[in-house]
Amino acid sequence: MTRVWDLAHGRSGDKGDVCNMGVIARTPEAWEVLRKHVTAERVKAHFGDMIKGSVERFELPNIRALNFVCRGALDGGGTLSLRSDHLGKVMYTWLLHMEIDDE
Amino acid sequence: MKSVKLGTGLAFWGDSIRPAIDMIERADIQYMCCDHLAELTMSILNKQKSRNPDLGYTTDIIPFLRGVLVKARERGIKIISNSGGSNPESCTRQVVKLCEELGLYGTKVACVTGDDIMDRIDELLEQGIALENTDTGQPLAEIRDKVTHANVYIGCEGIVEALERGADIVICGRVTDAALYLGPMRHELGWAKDDWDLLGAGTGIAHCIECGGQATGGLFSGGWQDQPNLPSLGYPVTTVFENGEAILSKTPQTGGSVTPGTVSEQLVYEVMDPANYLTADSTADVSQIKLEQVAADQVKISNITGKEAPATLKVNMGYRAGFVGEAQFTYTWPDAVKKAKAGLKFLEERLRQVDFKASDTRVEYIGRNSMWGPELVPDPTEGEEDLKEIVVRFAARCPTKEDARKVFTESVPLYNNGPAGASGIGTRPPIKELYGIWPCLIPRELITQKVEITEVVRKDEEQPA
Numbered sequence: 001m002t003r004v005w006d007l008a009h010g011r012s013g014d015k016g017d018v019c020n021m022g023v024i025a026r027t028p029e030a031w032e033v034l035r036k037h038v039t040a041e042r043v044k045a046h047f048g049d050m051i052k053g054s055v056e057r058f059e060l061p062n063i064r065a066l067n068f069v070c071r072g073a074l075d076g077g078g079t080l081s082l083r084s085d086h087l088g089k090v091m092y093t094w095l096l097h098m099e100i101d102d103e
Numbered sequence: 104m105k106s107v108k109l110g111t112g113l114a115f116w117g118d119s120i121r122p123a124i125d126m127i128e129r130a131d132i133q134y135m136c137c138d139h140l141a142e143l144t145m146s147i148l149n150k151q152k153s154r155n156p157d158l159g160y161t162t163d164i165i166p167f168l169r170g171v172l173v174k175a176r177e178r179g180i181k182i183i184s185n186s187g188g189s190n191p192e193s194c195t196r197q198v199v200k201l202c203e204e205l206g207l208y209g210t211k212v213a214c215v216t217g218d219d220i221m222d223r224i225d226e227l228l229e230q231g232i233a234l235e236n237t238d239t240g241q242p243l244a245e246i247r248d249k250v251t252h253a254n255v256y257i258g259c260e261g262i263v264e265a266l267e268r269g270a271d272i273v274i275c276g277r278v279t280d281a282a283l284y285l286g287p288m289r290h291e292l293g294w295a296k297d298d299w300d301l302l303g304a305g306t307g308i309a310h311c312i313e314c315g316g317q318a319t320g321g322l323f324s325g326g327w328q329d330q331p332n333l334p335s336l337g338y339p340v341t342t343v344f345e346n347g348e349a350i351l352s353k354t355p356q357t358g359g360s361v362t363p364g365t366v367s368e369q370l371v372y373e374v375m376d377p378a379n380y381l382t383a384d385s386t387a388d389v390s391q392i393k394l395e396q397v398a399a400d401q402v403k404i405s406n407i408t409g410k411e412a413p414a415t416l417k418v419n420m421g422y423r424a425g426f427v428g429e430a431q432f433t434y435t436w437p438d439a440v441k442k443a444k445a446g447l448k449f450l451e452e453r454l455r456q457v458d459f460k461a462s463d464t465r466v467e468y469i470g471r472n473s474m475w476g477p478e479l480v481p482d483p484t485e486g487e488e489d490l491k492e493i494v495v496r497f498a499a500r501c502p503t504k505e506d507a508r509k510v511f512t513e514s515v516p517l518y519n520n521g522p523a524g525a526s527g528i529g530t531r532p533p534i535k536e537l538y539g540i541w542p543c544l545i546p547r548e549l550i551t552q553k554v555e556i557t558e559v560v561r562k563d564e565e566q567p568a
Binding site: 085 | 539
């Protein structure tokens with residue numbers, strides 16, 4: 001079983017009720033696997049009720065990074081949220097925890 | 104090729120001044136730039152100003168300047184900061200006073216204003232500027248009476264003007280984080296205000312360094328174990344060249360490291376579409392950025408471009424949105440989970456008895472699912488009989504302060520009236536007021552920045568007005 005964490009590292013942060021999560025591939029091979037398997041749809045499903053809105057994916061190919069922009073992801077936004085992680089500082093770690101089928 | 108050397112001094116309100124002191128003593132820089140403002144900060148500052156007209160700026164600027172200013176003036180290093188917050192005028196007066204106290208006569212302190220549109224909201228609405236919520240499309244009328252502040256994220260033109268007029272210290276309000284760095288780049292490198300590729304490059308470079316230690320090994324998930332000496336982490340020292348490229352490094356003999364990995368993590372931090380990074384000064388395209396290790400702790404940044412700045416500027420508007428009440432309590436073996444759930448039921452029943460009102464409540468088990476949330480990680484179950492301890496956190500969004508206060512008050516009886524062995528309830532927490540952020544836009548031509556410069560003089564030299 002492969003997790004995103006085996007292939008990438010990352011960081012997340014907040015802008016209003018949007019949480020963005022960036023993941024950076026550790027190797028060129030890992031980048032190809034990430035691009036293929038870690039789609040916006042998979043990420044949206046992986047977060048379930050935690051993300052109320054849409055998930056969009058953007059690519060930064062020269063640093064082998066994917067950026068996921070997740071709307072309605074912070075319980076109203078950092079200034080309103082009841083969550084302990086109200087700024088989404090560790091939301092990316094749940095993304096790193098995601099399993100991928102690397103055949 | 105012309106270049107400018109920029110240091111990152113402070114990266115947020117309350118940041119440690121230690122990296123800035125290391126930098127001012129050991130690094131080769133011409134400017135030290137400091138960001139103090141997050142989304143929520145302006146709400147807090149405005150509240151302080153409404154209670155005391157002399158407040159409303161981030162007061163950390165004073166101990167920071169006390170630590171670095173004498174050395175900075177000696178070495179000719181200029182300081183640029185958005186510590187003015189809601190009250191740049193008062194902040195500037197305090198900075199001038201500090202300069203007098205330190206005997207730094209001749210220092211020129213600039214105050215940049217024009218971002219605050221709080222007093223213009225009704226006039227703008229009358230002019231047909233709707234200020235509707237860009238996320239939801241709702242009209243401002245829905246929260247008009249609850250608005251606490253309205254500040255426009257303004258660009259670097261005021262900072263450029265201040266530097267052209269010889270300012271040594273520039274105090275701003277809600278300028279963009281990037282403008283704090285882009286201002287000295289434009290001033291030193293002669294970039295035109297519509298050279299979009301260069302302004303885009305400068306904005307992207309600024310984004311890499313504005314969060315300080317987050318680019319130099321702090322918070323680095325791709326190998327935190329290998330970061331040397333994090334307690335003495337060095338902040339970014341960056342040479343920006345006139346062609347829009349830069350070398351990102353850090354203060355010599357400090358902890359952390361600078362690698363494409365550490366910079367990449369900062370680059371993706373709080374970015375939406377990397378090909379359209381919108382700021383007041385440009386629309387930067389960092390999607391094709393290249394990061395290259397050129398020496399130990401030196402990363403070359405290149406291949407950032409830009410497009411025209413957006414026709415509208417973003418407004419940071421806040422509104423009062425109730426209060427949050429919180430309680431936390433801990434149970435131990437035996438039957439920790441059963442007791443925790445009974446304790447929670449006890450609290451909910453007590454709250455019902457006192458006519459508690461809340462629009463939302465949340466239960467998390469700290470150590471189990473407080474970070475990823477019960478949405479993703481299940482609550483502990485009563486079958487977990489071996490569990491040594493469990494911590495319950497209960498939080499509620501309430502319409503009034505009184506309701507919010509009840510959460511803690513009604514949790515206190517758990518100490519002696521509830522299930523056996525409750526502990527860790529703690530002392531009464533302060534009630535936190537909630538602020539909503541109302542994202543909206545304003546046409547840029549409606550905003551004009553103003554720069555005022557005060558020269559620090561000996562009191563006895565001052566001429567009567």
